[in-house]
Amino acid sequence: MISYKKLLHFKLCSLPSAFPTECCANSSRSPIKLKAELYALQFEYDSAGILYQQLWELDTTHVENTYNYADFLSERKQYDKALSFYNKLLNMDIKKWRRGNAYSFMGNIYKETGKFPEALVAYQKDNELYEQLYKVDKGNSFYKKNLAVSYEKLGEIYQAQGNFGKALEYFSLYNNLTQLENQKPQSIDY
Known part of the structure; x- marks a missing residue:
């Protein structure tokens, strides 16, 4: 054998x-x-x-x-x-979605190492790119999913910084976008 x-x-x-x-x-x-x-x-x-x-x-x-x-x-x-x-x-x-993902990964590193201001900037850039992409193509589930993740990450970083009002705002945006997915799961292709 x-x-x-x-x-x-x-x-x-x-x-x-x-x-x-x-x-x-x-x-x-x-x-x-x-x-x-x-x-x-x-x-x-x-x-x-x-x-x-x-x-x-x-x-x-x-x-x-x-x-x-x-x-x-x-x-x-x-x-x-x-x-x-x-x-x-x-x-x-590179394409916008790759740029957004790179910023997201950079934000993860900054968050992991306790550099919250740098993480916030990276996550904001990620979020900005995915908002642009989703605005142009709302039917694209990849953009929608990554936009939702960007909201969640912004909520987490604001929470880690003690800015609970902003954290709640972004967690709400995350929930609204993911609830929409849960209502129409047949249209999700990821």
Whole structure:
């Protein structure tokens, strides 16, 4: 019987020969990305980090590589480095929803590290972008969900700062938007 570790080792060793690294660096399913994900699943974070960094270095302008590396760093609580990569992402030509998500993730880091004023600014930028997106396309459940999450995060950060009036305002906006979803669940596609 083959163990999971042996199977994983076989999979990792076979990837580079199966696909040339340079050809697939920009693919969301590149061998390097697959290896990094597999290492992370095995709790081999140092190896995963090296591969995420290599993938980013192959093309520093590739949005998804930058995003994946920033997310990995954030999950590993390497907050300063993660923030620098989220900032790199914000300096790229990216869609509004990605920009909003980057601000949201930055807000999460600031909140986690007790930097509430910075978290508030990041969450406000996230909220502003999703309000714009939702205003243009109210039928888009992705925008609606992320707008609701932005309201919730603003409520949480105001609550953490002791501004309970503002917290209540944003929690109410969150509840109003999510109640609307609960009334018409068949139209929700996420």
